[in-house]
Amino acid sequence: MKKIKHLMIWIGLLLSLVSCKDTMEAIGLGGDEIPAEGLVLNLQLTNFTKQQIGTRAGASETFNSLCAVFYGDKDKYLDKTDCYSTLSQQSDGSYKVKITNVPAGTKNVHLVANASDMTYSEAQDLQSLTAAKERDPQLDAPICWGKISIDKLLEANSSVTMLRQCAKISLEIDNSIQSNFTNAGLYVYNMATKAAIAPANYIEPTTDDLAESTDLRTDNPLGGGTATTVAVNETSAGKAMVIIKANYKDSEGHDREGYYKVALYKDAKEKIQYALLRNHHYTIKVTKVNDYGFSTLEEAKKSLPENRVEVEVVDDNPEITQMIACKDYELGVSDYQEVDASTTKAIVTIVTTLPDATSSDDWLYSVQKNASWITACDQETVNDTPETGRKSSKGKKYTLKLTLTKNDQSEEPRIGTITVTYGDLSLDITIKQAGFDFRRKDPDRIVTMQYNNSTVAANYFNWLDTGVQGIIPEEMQGAVRNDGLHFCVGTADITYLIPKLDGDQITKKDDKIKVEEDNGKWKVSLTNTTANKNLWKASFTIKNQAGIEITYPVYHTGIFHKIDETSKVYNDYQLTENGDNEKKVKGWFYYGVVKVEGKKADETTTTYYMLDRNLGASNNGYYAPDVVALAKNKKAIGGYFCISEKKSTSDATQDLSSTLAPTGYTIPTDAVFEELVNAGNLEVVPQSTSLGETYNCVRIKTVDSELPYIYLPMGGFLEGESHKNPIHVNLWTKTLLSGTQGFGTNSPEYGFWYRYFDVYNKRKGLSNMRFVSGSNGMNNGRYKAMPIRLILK
Incomplete structure (x- = not known):
């Protein structure tokens, strides 16, 4: 049991020492037993791992102030004292300082350097961001903090680790x-x-x-x-x-x-x-x-x-992630690194406690390289690590630079290891080097995307990376879509052109796609040019003259859509809170397509192909404004759009769906939402975040789709420039309120009222809204706007 405790304490020390720590050592007594003449501490401030970049050196770091803050039981603030006047630098670069006036009942001492303007509120709770004062961090005098208990200070050679704030x-x-x-x-x-x-x-x-x-x-x-x-x-x-x-x-x-x-x-x-x-x-x-x-x-x-x-x-400060120990000493390493294909170095960290050298070059450790592409291992820095308690040991922390060969001749990632041996202990550090991305980075193989034979993107993968919103995995619930070519579900008008180089051969190809020579290019298109709604993934492979295989994933799982700044959709039919045009959604978007199933009143089922997010949304996650952990998903709301421009004969039978929706898609009728609810697939489920926050999640179960659920984010609606019902899920339908629902076709109000889907707490249902303010057939010009979720026609 003692060995386990020893190891756990050492792991705690290591976690506090990652990131090229500033170490300040402390020696003395404390609490009610502290002598009247005060407490003497030995302080040392080490540098960051890298002090010089290029031709300009970073500033050297100094102490401009030092304060001890005293806390009693349950971290109750007692007092603080300025120690800077007794600070003196030693020949070895460390400092000594005397702390006096330690209050009775002190349980913990916190040391704060370079914060002479620390406020009383900050001193009461040093971890409080609310109480924190706004400051510009300083390279030459960074604020540093450390903590030690009085019990630890009673021990000989006790120490405290100082941490930079910046x-x-x-x-x-x-x-x-x-x-x-x-x-x-x-x-x-x-x-x-x-x-x-x-x-x-x-x-x-x-x-x-x-x-x-x-x-x-x-x-x-x-x-x-x-x-x-x-x-x-x-x-x-x-x-x-x-x-x-x-x-x-x-x-x-x-x-x-x-x-x-x-x-x-x-x-x-x-x-x-x-x-x-x-x-x-x-x-x-x-x-x-x-x-x-x-x-x-x-x-x-x-x-x-x-x-x-x-x-x-x-x-440059990888954390210690693996520890082993024997009776007398420990070894810790940062045991895993991932690097890019073109990267030629990797930084790793090791920590040791054995005091005597065990290798022929007087190092306390030895390193064996186990992969030919890891060509060198050089020690960059070494720092002492202090004791932190009765069952911890002093040691040393090293950062090592591994020199790597570029992995630019293969798409395949490769894995290599080095073995660190320290006394009788050994641990492996794994380096994973990515394969070279020929699709993006080969300047001789730039992909062109065409729509109806007109160029949309002259450099397709650059456009995908920088010009398309909502396609990276973190915006796709982890689904990968940004590594290949896309054909839109419901249309068949996209082609791709890839330069055909000498010696190229097509070695693998799925039957769903066609790859053919066309004027010095590989032309990639769908085998079946009839628009269809099937969801699938495929690929093809080009083998170049050097024998390297370049594989292109192909997706028929979503659509591209553009909201142009010059369009009426952007300028006339999209509203924003407070009229802030910067909040309008615009540009290119990627929307995934999923299958969802509804149940009609006669118990028959209907499958709909629905977008995985709202129109203009660049995230398909869930959003609730009062849940901190979901705040990053606010872009899941998308835009707020008007459902109609004015009452007219055409508007009474045709809303703005054809203007707002991408080709082949439409705004659902109210029946679609009713059927999804009837089938039990549109549900409100209690959820909790990792921080313990609880919320009601509105989601739709999918059928035969990669994503098990798609979400309906909270967002409410806009009335003019005012945001209403922010914790409701509100979505337009294209169903006019008429007949037994409210108005006959001869009523002056017919054509002004639309049905919309509304979720609040656990209540799900349809409500009615006039798309513009007014009454008795009048249009007063104050429009309502809501998010929109589209389906395939």
Whole structure:
């Protein structure tokens, strides 16, 4: 049992030491037993893993202030004292400081460095983001925090680990392009405006699962376009916006300044971004430049991250994820890394406690490379790790740089390992290097997409990545659709052209698709040119002259749709809260198609092909405005659209469905929703989030579809510019209120009232709404707008 406790305590220490920690050691007594002359602490502030990027060094870090904060039982705030006047630097780079006036009843001491302006509210609860003061993080004097109990301070050689409050972003330019990509610097927008001095629950975050940052710095960016290293507040994933300003010189020697927007992807294929964690260092390495950047900063800000530059984003502080121990010592490693096909390095971390060298080169460990494409292993940094308690041991933490060969001759990923041996202990670290994406990255094989023989996308995969909303896995409930060619369900007018290179052969092909030579291109189309609604996935493979097989997935599972800024759909039929045009949905969207089943009154069933999200939605998840964990899915609402423009003879029999809906699709009648409810497939189900929040989830069961459910997000409706019923699910139908439902065809109100589907709490039903304000046949010009869910005709 003692061994287990020892291991658990050591694992806790390691988790606090990931990310190239700032270590401050403390020695002394505490609580009611602290002597009158005070408590002496030994403090040491180590550097980030990478202190210098490119040609510009990061600033050295110093102490400008130091404060001890005292807490009693149940973390009750007692007092704080300024310790900075007694701070003295030692010859080994550490500091000594004397703490006096420790209140009676103190149970825990928190140390806070470089926060001389700490407020009383902050001191009462250092982990409170609400109480936190807005500050710009500083590279040369970062706020640092650490905690130690009085019991631990009573022990000899006790220590406390200090953690930086901020993260750091650095820009690096690959050696191969430094001559034509110069004067590069960073702008960082949308970082969190403030950060608590201590992490939530006084535990360092080791994953990207942060609470969503909502108060963001949208103006006055950090970096100013000149800095290559920037300190930022801890910010949740997908929020921070990074723009690189640089001079680009093309192949003809023409030079121009431009702006490039990049995303902090830790998985570029899945479009998953890093959160910016405190005490982590994120390096953005520009590896390739294809074109001039945007002419202005504003243009770059409004754009999607695009492929004018190619970058690698790396967190240089991988956490310890595996531990083993024997009687006398322990070994920990970051045991798994995934890297891009073109990446030539990987950073791994190990932690050891054995004090004497066990290898011939006086290292405390040895490394064996088990794959030929892992060509070198070099030690980059080493830091001491302090004890954190009675059953923990001092040790050392190392970061190692592995040199890799590019995996640019195969689509297949490869896996290699290194074995770290430390005394009698050994652990493997696995490196998975992605296969090369020939479909996207081969400049000689750019795919062109055509619709009715007219070019829609001259560079199809670039358009898919930067011009289409709602197609990445995190917007698709995890379904992968952004890796292949798409034919739209219900139409058959798309073709693709792929350059045919010398030696190309088609080696594999599904019967559903046709691949034929056409003027130096491979022309890809549907074998059956009659529009159909079958849902399927297929593929074909091109084998090039070098024998490399390039496989193209093909999807017949959804549709592309564009809401054009010049269209009446955008300008006249879409409303926004407070009339803010920036909130209007526009551009290209991908919608999945699924099968759903309804039951008529006579018990017969009907299958409908329904879009997996609302019109103009770029997310097919569930959204409820009062649930914090679902706030990121707000784009699942889509746009708010009018159902009719004016009462007229045509409007009485034909609404705006044909104008709003993509070709082949229509707004459902009220009967569709009634049948889905009757079949028990449109349901309201109580759910809870990982944070314990409960909510009612409105969803539709699917039939023979990859997604088991599609969701109907809360969104309410708009009356003019006012948002109504935000916690209702409201959807237009194209059914006019008439006859026994309310109005005869001769009534002046006929043609003004439409049925809509409404869900509130667990109540599901149909209600009636006048599409515009007025009465007795009058149109007063204040329109109603709702989300729309479409079905295949």
